[in-house]
Amino acid sequence: MKGIIGKKIGMTSIFTPDGKQTACTIIEAGPCVVTQVKTQESDGYNALQLAFGDKKEKHSTQAETNHFAKANTSAKKFVKEFRDSSLDKNLGETVTVDIFAEGDKVEVVGTTKGKGFQGVVKRHGFHGVGEQSHGQHDRSRAPGSIGGSSYPSRVFKGMRMAGRMGSDRVKLKGLKVVKIFAEKNYILISGSVPGHIGSIVLIQK
Template sequence: MQKCIVGKKIGMTQLFDENGKVIPVTVVEAGPCVVVQKKTIENDGYEAVQIGYGDISDKAINKPLKGHFAKADVAQKRTLKEFRLEDCSSLNVGDIIKADAFAAGDAVDVAGTSKGKGYAGTVKRFGNHTLKATHGSGPVGRHAGSNGACSSPSRVFKGKGLPGHMGDEHVTVQNLAVVKVDAENNLIAIRGAIPGAKGGVVCITDSVKA
């Protein structure tokens, strides 16, 4: 069965394996999540499940969402995420998904929103080289340089690395390993780093490369 869950990034720490080797891990508070809606081919043209995570007060939610949760007869949730699973029929509206859906050794993909860096130049954004920091380099040591030829093609090619907004975008890190699952506290320890800042919402699914 294909698995999915929504959680919150707690932060990074380290664990030790049976040989005493240190393993860097990111701890995620995963679930409990509830299935809020099922998309079907007959009604929507595709199959998917919508799951909710994180409690929210009654005054912090609008009327359309209140009706959405009331129709499903489930508790109101702060975050809603949709997953296209291969076997959506195995899940029903109202089912609870907990951290124990995953086990140590599972290969997972983790998606989240990366940290926003604001307006950044080409050196930080794309790794461009700088000019030599010596006499004569002028005040343009970190600029983007030439944008292209003048008369032909008389334009800047698409994809040219220029200064602009960096970060704060949807990022997926693939094929990470689950090191430990604490079902009692709804915690999953995933080897390595995952996108986003502490407290950010992340989606964990079975790895597409496993």
């Protein structure tokens, strides 16, 4: 599996010559530096470790600084392994968007936007307990009954209730690479990609 680390820039539209519109997500993918090459003999599995995004060396630990120095590169913010990578890269080499081509089908992994603590109407699509009558003026967004009383005398696991919403790791499959701007390290992927603008995503094939 070959992949690359990127940052979500935003969304735009691409129009085909026949006038068809395609919504696309713009991702700044790479350049990523190969900071470690893992092999079956030394580590028990094959993988490429890629690093993306510069950061100040004073914000890095000594172990991180020495690790990146082996690849002859500066301190990086994000590090990710891609197992069984089909890329033939050595330590210190760079991976760019050129590993993909227009028309490729890819998978994108991202973290959805965090919504904080939300009620059942927003979190699960509940409709409330019904009309407001006989003094029920505060029940329009209430969850209603959540279980029995004397039996089972507890709330079952998985009960849909209020709680934290969002900030979930999500993988979208079957997305299409619409266009590549190699000089800017931009890749346009059809449809929406989870995460806020500026969030880190993984593109893999």
